[in-house]
Amino acid sequence: MTSRRSFLTKGATLAVGAGAATLAAPSVLCAQEVIKWRMQTYAGAALAAEVVKPAVDMFNRIAAGQMEIELYTSDQLVPTGELFQALQSGTIDCVQSDDDSMASPTEVTVFGGYFPLALRYSLDVPALFNKHGLKAIWEEEYAKVGVKHISAGSWDPCHFATKDPINTLADMQGKRVFTFPTAGRFLSQFGVVPVTLPFEDIEVAVQTGELDGIAWSGITEVYTNGWSNVTNYFLTNNISGAWIGHFFANMDRWNALPPHLQDLLTVCFEQSHYYRQHWYWAGEADLRVNGGKVQLTTIPDAEWKQVEDAAKIFWDEIAAESEVKAKIVGIFKAYEELQQKAGRPYRFG
Secondary structure, three states, X not given: OOOHHHHXXXXXXXXXXXXXXXXXXXXXXXXXXXXXXXEEEOOOHHXXXXXXXXXXXXXXXXXXXXXXXXXXXXXXXXXHHHHHHHHHHOXXXXXXXXXXXXXXXXXXXXXXXXXXXXXXXXXXXXXXXXXXXXXXXXHXXXXXXXXXXXXXXXXXXXXXXXXXXOOOHHHHOOOEEEEOHHHHHHHHHHOOEEEOOOHHHHHHXXXXXXXXXXXXXXXXXXXXXXXXXXXXEEEOOOOEOOOEEEEEEEHHHHHHOOHHHHHHHHHHHHHHHHHHHHHHHHHHHHHHHHOOOOEEEOOOHHHHHHHHHHHHHHHHHHHOOOHHHHHHHHHHHHHHXXXXXXXXXXXXX
16 A cells, blocks of 8 residues: 555655656756758848838747847849749748749749739728738648749839939830839830849949939839939829739748648738838828929820730730639739729729
8 A cells, every 4th residue: 555655755756757747848848959041032122121020029029039030131142033943942941922023934933023013902902812812822822843833912002213304204215214024025015124123223223324213113112212312203193003023932841841831921921011011001191292302294185095004915815825814813803893883982084
């Protein structure tokens, strides 16, 4: 029979053992190797401070030593046009970019960045991805090439910021403009000469005359990137109401993460999308009125309709290239029809 003394002795031993295990746990956790990812954004340093750094800082803080993301800005590790290859090979673990700029070899690439006249407002992007089927298409297309599509969000609209004023379509003729591949392909029919340069070289290129202007952003970025220092005019007509950008990860690196860190990445990047919604929306209005550095110009609606009509032809040309592209263009058309029927505030005509 177990005596009272032996019971107390064994009980004390068990208690000490349990306490030792409890006390040892933190040192075991501390001994675990920190997961480190390298992430590159399409954005230069000044812009990255708004569009991605807060999300990365938040993730690193909440991850509390379990994982850390090292953030690199435009072209720091590889040129933006090589981002996809670096991501696919695992040279970079995570990327923030549009599909178009990083030259993704997918059926959806042409729709990244600014697909002409497909979007009127920034809220159109999350609506299309989360409620109208684009999210599933993007996930499937990137999974085919070994990349995890984490999430999509909207950035600013696409306007011209130029040294000389644009008051008519004729004023676009011969303008050497920094823009996105698909936007440049569309705008070339109006005489625009698309130019590709490293992001951080744009300000100097405009200053020296290598570029006549920029069709890469809204007015918030014109000021944030310093381009308002070298341009004089801002065209209020835009070829898109929102830029479509994404967060991507190397598929193997993503799959190796524990589920709670996958969830944390997703939540922090979604918060980043939300932040940009109000940061851009507020900035686009405020800087038009209070910016003070660039003068606003506008092409009359009747003349600008030529651009809107050309966009619909462009959509059909893209849709003819593949079944996936045709499906996406069909979603854009159905969405636009829905918005027009809904009327104000969704569409104003």
